[in-house]
Amino acid sequence: MKAMMKPVLPAVLIVLSCTSAQAAPAYLSALGTVSATTVSVTSRLDGELISVNFKEGEAVQKGQLLAKIDGSLYRLQVQEAQSRLAWEKKQIEQGLSNRTDVLEIDQAELELAQRQLSYADVTAPITGVAGFRLVDAGNFVHSGEPLVVIVQPQPIAVVFGMPQDVLPEILERLRAGDSPTVVLWNREGTKRIATGHLDAVDNQIDPTTGTVKLKATFENKDGALFPNEFVNVRLFLNTQ
Incomplete structure (x- = not known):
């Protein structure tokens, strides 16, 4: 399984307006990349590809027959x-x-x-969506040759960067079992797409940007998030 990590923009701290009797929820804003679980299905034999048994762009179930090799x-x-x-x-x-x-x-x-x-029976290792076939039936394939890529869109993750200054607070909350809320907006910032929670922090800080990569997970039941899509991320911190 693999996911492409792309550069992210510096985060910006924003405080929402509120009444004097109510604390303002602060959030950090950043640009994130949607990252899905991805599996490259390969041949494990040398032989002629007899048939392709899936439809491109459609859902497949784990264990489903994808192709047959002689x-x-x-x-x-x-x-x-x-x-x-x-x-x-x-x-x-x-x-x-x-x-x-x-x-x-x-x-x-x-x-x-x-x-x-x-x-000889090539089956789907995960449930997900099949991409375009990489080899047509009738061709001779070799062991290790990719046949199709399957992407698992549910659940799905978003990877984004945050300044190292907020890392101690984020780690403290995660260790306490309190996952900060993450809200996604479209590129124009005009439409709210999804709400999820932060669940992972990378193991190192990027020395060139002073940021650390974070990962949030979303159910994505409506399929609104698409792999490798850019989204605006708002990571909500403790109320102030």
Whole structure:
């Protein structure tokens, strides 16, 4: 699984107006990037791609068949391993051999061949949305060659940067189990998109900007957030 991290703009501290009897919730504003869980589905065999069994841009379920690779060679290997194992068992049963170690080797080779054959069916490792196919049916593919990328849009994360000066307060709240609220707005700042909570802080400060990367998570049930989209982030701090 992978996510592209992009540079973020410096955060700005903003205090909202309020009545004298009411504390003003302060927030830090920054530009963030939507980051989804992403898996590159690859072939685990060398062979002809027989079929592509998914529709581009549509949802797929974990374990769903995505593609089929010609497994005829591996099917023959399974049959050969089964024959060797059966012959060795018969030899031992008839007292013609006591090589149980060979029997164990034959059994292991059979299991390996069966596992290789199972890779002919390429299945989805996660539930998500399939991207465009990277290889068309009829092409010869190699082990490790990408076939499609699956993105998991729910839940989804947003990565953004904050000044190192506010890091102690953020860490203190997270350690106390109090996750600050994060609100997202569109690029123009005219429409509120989603509300979530901060759940992770990067392990180092960027020395060139003096900022630290933060990650907030959103349910994204309505699919409003799209991977690699830029959004305006408001991280709400303690009331003042």
